[in-house]
Structures are given as structure tokens and as C-alpha cells.
Amino acid sequence: MHTKKRYLMVCTNEREEGHPKGSCARCGSVNVYDRFKQLVDEKELKEKARVLESSCLDLCADGPIVCVMPDNIWYSGVRVEDVEEIVDSHLGHGEPVERLLVPEEPAGLSLS
Numbered sequence: 001m002h003t004k005k006r007y008l009m010v011c012t013n014e015r016e017e018g019h020p021k022g023s024c025a026r027c028g029s030v031n032v033y034d035r036f037k038q039l040v041d042e043k044e045l046k047e048k049a050r051v052l053e054s055s056c057l058d059l060c061a062d063g064p065i066v067c068v069m070p071d072n073i074w075y076s077g078v079r080v081e082d083v084e085e086i087v088d089s090h091l092g093h094g095e096p097v098e099r100l101l102v103p104e105e106p107a108g109l110s111l112s
């Protein structure tokens with residue numbers, strides 16, 4: 001039985017420098033992941049959400065990519081300074097941060 005309300009996945013995939021696809025780790029996603037872990041702990045949200053590292057989520061050009069399940073909410077271009085807003089609004093109150101949502105038809109992602 002699942003005990004968490006949400007699972008937040010941060011892509012920390014890394015490709016070599018100059019790879020045409022790029023990668024989230026080369027865009028700072030490891031620091032984003034660390035900040036999520038730190039804030040979920042500090043704000044005592046561990047009962048509500050678990051932060052996980054993920055391999056590639058197929059939206060490499062728009063990284064760092066963060067996905068929140070089971071809400072099926074996807075964030076792109078997430079910076080360390082954006083993390084607290086996601087933690088407070090989405091993980092704390094269930095309200096996604098609109099300004100960081102993946103555009104409606106991102107390349108490589110189809111939910112239909």
C-alpha cells in the first residue's frame with residue numbers, strides 16, 4: 001500500500017558534453033534534486049511526498065524536467081530558485097505552479 005500522497009521525480013540523467021540531446025544534469029538538475037530533498041525534509045513534508053531521482057524522461061531539450069505523480073504534472077526548466085515554490089504550492093497544498101508547466105505539446109511526450 002502506498003503511504004505517500006505524491007512522488008516527485010527529478011531527471012538527473014547526464015550525457016557527455018556536446019551531446020545533441022543535452023541532458024538535465026548538464027542543466028543543473030542534481031542541485032535541483034538536492035534542494036527538493038532538503039526542503040521536503042525541512043518543511044516536514046515527508047509524509048506527503050517522496051522525492052526521487054529519475055533517468056531520462058524524454059524531454060531533454062527543456063530540462064531540468066520534474067514530474068509529479070499521480071497528478072501527471074510535468075515541469076520544465078526548473079531552477080534551484082523555483083524549488084521552494086513547487087514544494088510549498090504543489091506538494092504542500094496540491095496546487096501546481098502554472099508558470100513552470102511543460103508546454104501543451106512538448107516534443108517527445110504524448111499522453112494520448
Ligand code: FES
Nearest residue numbers: 011024057059060
Ligand atoms: S535528460 Fe532529462 S529528460 Fe532527458
